[in-house]
Amino acid sequence: MNRWIKELYKNDELLIIDKEIDTYLEIAHASYLEMKKENPKALLFTNVVNAQNGIKYTTPVLTNVFGSYKKCKIVFGGEFEGVAAKIDGFLKLKKPKTLKEKIAKLKDILSLRFVLPKSVAHGECQEVIYDKDKRLDEIMPILTTWKDDGGPFITMGQVYTKSLDGGMRNVGMYRLQLFADNTLGLHWQIHKDSNHFFHEYKKAGQKMPVAIAIGGDPLYTWCATAPMPKGFFELMLYGLIRKKRASLVKCKSVDLEVPSDVDFVIEGYVDPTKLKDEGPFGDHTGYYTPIEPYPFLEISTITSKKNPIFYATVVGKPPIEDKYMGYATERIFLPLIKTTAPDIVDYAMPENGVFHNLILAKIETLYPGHAKQVMHAFWGVGQMSFVKHAIFVPKDAPNLRDYGGIVQYIAQRFDFENMLITEGILDALDHSSDKFAFGGKLGIDLTEASPKHRSFNDISNDELKSILSSKIEGIKELCCYLENTPNKTVCLKLQKKERASEIFERIKELGDYFKIIVLFDEKNNDLSNPYMLFWRVLNNIDAKRDLFLDKNIMMVDATKKTEIDGYDRWWPNDTVCEREVLENLKKKGIVEYDEEFLKKWQIVDF
Ligand SMILES: Cc1cc2nc3c(=O)[nH]c(=O)nc-3n(C[C@H](O)[C@H](O)[C@H](O)COP(=O)(O)O)c2cc1C
Known part of the structure; x- marks a missing residue:
């Protein structure tokens, strides 16, 4: 990790913040605001406290490591396209014809020797061994990101598991909630590989060993997020990209291996008969996820390097660090997608x-x-x-x-x-x-679609608003998009008081004025901000329920759903920063912002 910190610093991609800052909201808010800037930096916080528990850490916190194309290029050691081309080369094993092609192919074949991780006897990650009963947040500065989060979460944990028969290994990145009794919630979602392994242990009535690694080469962490097929150990991808075999060391108390150079390792067992309520957590959708039952880790050993760094990410509304992690995944996986x-x-x-x-x-x-x-x-x-x-x-x-x-x-x-x-x-x-x-x-x-022609009655937005107001109660604002296209779109802000289907019945004859109408709630929507409007629509709609069509008009209901819509789950709130925390950070000279910036990225409620 130190090597990457130096590399980022040398490339003017890292800011060091040595003013005192708290693990409760402050680090997360400062990192989040940074990610909204045009050229966000990685942040290294060297003076970290947990004021509530009276803890002053010697371990610094590092965030936003992947937070720009330039930083990703540094971590990946070049453009993603190069990695994709290499994968493509393996997938299409063409016979080389020229000498140049033969040399290139030989190089490719030789690079396969890096794919299999190797086992080593000692790891820096085991230089310090802690008392297993010591509270995790006394050892490492675990962050609380959002006010309504269920507690502090480890957000960049590499979670190492293996199948019951030991034949398959996996590393996945899942958030990890620190509970009051020093256990860790394992948020491996229902479709993920570790969850499949978990069910094998559950069926066999056996405890499942789990090792969580934090830090080391940031590429380990990206590999843990890579959507590799079940049975493919993600650190093989690491070897291929890094042109270096991953060096793994045996854990102290569980039969698993982790990269020898990570900063922290938390080992333990999951009892598959027990679950705990996990969450809420403000996630990368920009919404909180609700409390759900998840397995949890009972810790057996905690180890670290002598001078570890605590590595974290902050998720919330886009753009955030995962913009760049996701872009890397998108580019690198193109050849694999082409196989299907x-x-x-x-x-x-x-x-x-x-x-x-x-x-x-x-x-x-x-x-x-x-x-x-x-x-x-x-x-x-x-x-x-x-x-x-x-x-x-x-x-x-x-x-x-x-x-x-x-x-x-x-x-x-x-x-x-x-x-x-x-x-x-x-x-x-x-x-x-x-x-x-x-x-x-x-x-x-649209692969066969040709340009269409359709024109609409030429009326002002005020006139349109008054026509719509005669049909829909509670309209606050209106804005039109794509006016010179056959898909003129009206965006409406309103206080929805009835079923969307009833609204549609009354407006479906208005196809002379527009083709598409999109309904938004009054709160936290800015009709002049298409980036965030897209975010809202794509999050909030279920195509089977929220699209209403007639001959020549469509309504999209992007509002919050309630019982009147037949929705009986918990509709989450947006993730927003706390004003007080932001002001405090501003006073300390850690962040800078104005109201326009806050509104543009919907950082606070409005
Ligand atoms: C910042 C970030 C946080 C994530 N958090 C979770 C999580 O809490 N739970 C989860 O199942 N997946 C989470 N993911 C996605 C997984 O890392 C990803 O789906 C990965 O491929 C899972 O690995 P697996 O298929 O080997 O289980 C997260 C991804 C990122 C980039």
């Missing part, structure tokens, strides 16, 4: 769609229904199946990351006949569906 869908030319999962809420894909279609076939393939395999909304365009569409260009392209072509609504599994964090981890999916296939 060879005609995919490119894809993008924008961060304001929080990755699993939207995929944009370019495809070269070869037969009728080709794009829909691939949508179904995505919705059926691995972690791509969490994706709620998929928009497919042909290969000559604008670059998928030219968001202005691609939105215009879609708006010129979209019609209801291009839509496919189905249902399937959802990310466990999704709150829109009235069922846990299962709900509506929307596909939009």
Whole structure:
């Protein structure tokens, strides 16, 4: 970790903050604000306290390590495309023809020797051994990110597990809640590999060994987030990218191995017959996730390096550090995606769609229904199946990351006949569906669509607002988008007091004025901020429940759902920073902001 800190510092990508700062909200808020800047820095906090428990730490806290393309390039040792090309090379084992190709192939084949991790006898991560009953937050500065979080959480933990028969190893990154009795909640979601292992132990009536590593080479942590298929140990990917075998050391009290150079290791066992209420936690969707029962770790040993660094990330509304971690995943996994869908030319999962809420894909279609076939393939395999909304365009569409260009392209072509609504599994964090981890999916296939023409009655926004106000109660504001396209879209802020279907019945004759109308709640929505409006819509809708269609008009209900909508789960609040904490940080000279900045990124309630 020290090596990466030096590397980031040398490249002007790291700020050192030596003013006193608290693990309760302060570090998280400062790191979060930093991620909203144009060129965010990694932050190293060297004077960390937990005022509530009267603790002053000698261990610094490091955040935002992946928080820019430049920082990712430093950590990955080059462009992601290089890694993707290497993976692609292995997947397409073509016979080399020229001498140059033969040398390149030989190099590739030789690099396979780095894939298998090696075992070493000693690890720096075991230089210090702590009393297992010592409270974790006395040993390491664990952060509380949001006011309504259930407690402090380790947010960059690499969670090492193995299958019951020991044949498969896994590392996944899952948040870890520190409970009052010094156990750790293991938030491995229902679809994840460790959860599958957990069920093997549960069936066999055996305790499950778990080792949590924090820190070391940041690439370990990214590998723990990589959506590798079950049975593929993620540290093999580490070896391939780093061109160096991962060195693993045996844990002290459980039969598992962890990278020898990580900063902290927490070992223990999970009793599969016991669960604890985990959460709430303000997650990367920008919403809190509710309290749910999860397994927990009973600690058997804690070790660390002599001078460890505590490594953490902060999640919340986009953009956050996972924007860049997700981008790395997106680029590196393109060749693997092509093994299921060879005609995919490119894809993008924008961060304001929080990755699993939207995929944009370019495809070269070869037969009728080709794009829909691939949508179904995505919705059926691995972690791509969490994706709620998929928009497919042909290969000559604008670059998928030219968001202005691609939105215009879609708006010129979209019609209801291009839509496919189905249902399937959802990310466990999704709150829109009235069922846990299962709900509506929307596909939009524009691969055969040509530009359409449709014009609308030319009236002012005030006139339109007054027409709509005669049909809908509680309208506060109105804003129009895509006005010169056949998909003129009206965004409405309102206090919704009735079922969306009843509203739609009264406005479905208004197709002369617009094609699409989107309903937003009054609180925390700024109709002039399309980045955050997209974020809100993609989070809040379940395509099966919240899209209302008639001949030439569509309504999208992006408001919070309640019993009147037939929704009986807990609808979460947005993650927002505490004003008081921000002001305090400003006074100490740790952060700078103005009201416009806070509003742009919806950092506080408004
Ligand atoms: C910042 C961050 C936090 C994450 N937190 C969790 C979490 O709490 N639970 C979870 O199941 N996945 C979480 N993930 C996603 C997993 O790390 C990812 O799905 C990974 O591929 C899981 O590995 P597995 O398939 O080997 O279980 C998180 C990812 C990131 C980038």
